[in-house]
Amino acid sequence: MHKQSKCAMCHDYHENRAMISLPCNDYYCINCMKERFMRATKDEGLFPVRCCQKPIPIEVISKHLTLDEMTAIGLSSIEFSTEDRIYCSNPHCHRFQLPARLELGVNRVVCDSCGMSTCTTCKQAYHRGQDCPDDPGTRQVQELAQELGWKTCPSCRRVVILRSGCNHMTCVCKAEFCYECGTRWKNCNCEWGTEHRMLERAEEVVDRDNPFGLPQAERQRRIQQVRADLDDNHDCEHPGRFQRIFNGGRRGFQCEMCDTRHWKYILRCRRCHIDVCEDCRRNRI
Structure with a gap:
């Protein structure tokens, strides 16, 4: 009997000879690996395809792809790197x-x-021979962004909204910049986070973990504890294994990266308290 391994994506068992083995010791079935690459052609946040923070070379799946699929991946690679x-x-x-x-x-x-x-x-x-026209829609977005304090990615010019947390922003185009001044990350002297945003983030974490509420004094104590954790881990790289959190109740869990709701469990970083799904843990972080 041939040895079997569990696919890191669908969790089904397959014979090893019909699976793709990665240097991180994870295994993927052919269909799931194809799906990973094809999803990345539609979602820039999943490009390049990764597992355990390491890019997966297309060569591991290329012989199982059609010409159209290879072309789509190649075009997306050019697009997302421009x-x-x-x-x-x-x-x-x-x-x-x-x-x-x-x-x-x-x-x-x-x-x-x-x-x-x-x-x-x-x-x-x-518009040959004429000055570039003013785009009312673009102008309105820019005016609204300025009014509400939203910032633009210095690389792709997308409008980026920071609701809470530190000033270290990573755009979907992979550019990292300071939300306070807009310069490339670690090229400025800004504080790593503003007090009101960090406090809002601490409140979010405490209320997320206690949906039925806490006595006011206990809530404030936990907020200050989480606030201290955020200070200590503001540039967290999520070392070690994430903690699996079960029993999300009727609301389930919501991934803080892709916003997808999950019902079985969520992964939580013990240091910075971010909640992510399995997919984002492997592909986005």
């Missing part, structure tokens, strides 16, 4: 435009899918 991206200005298309297709000198790219021409400066419909 900083100043341009997408087709046709709202019904909006495909990523390969840097090699940009027409230098005329600030234009023609979509090979729908034929629409897009200005590479303002990223709206091409």
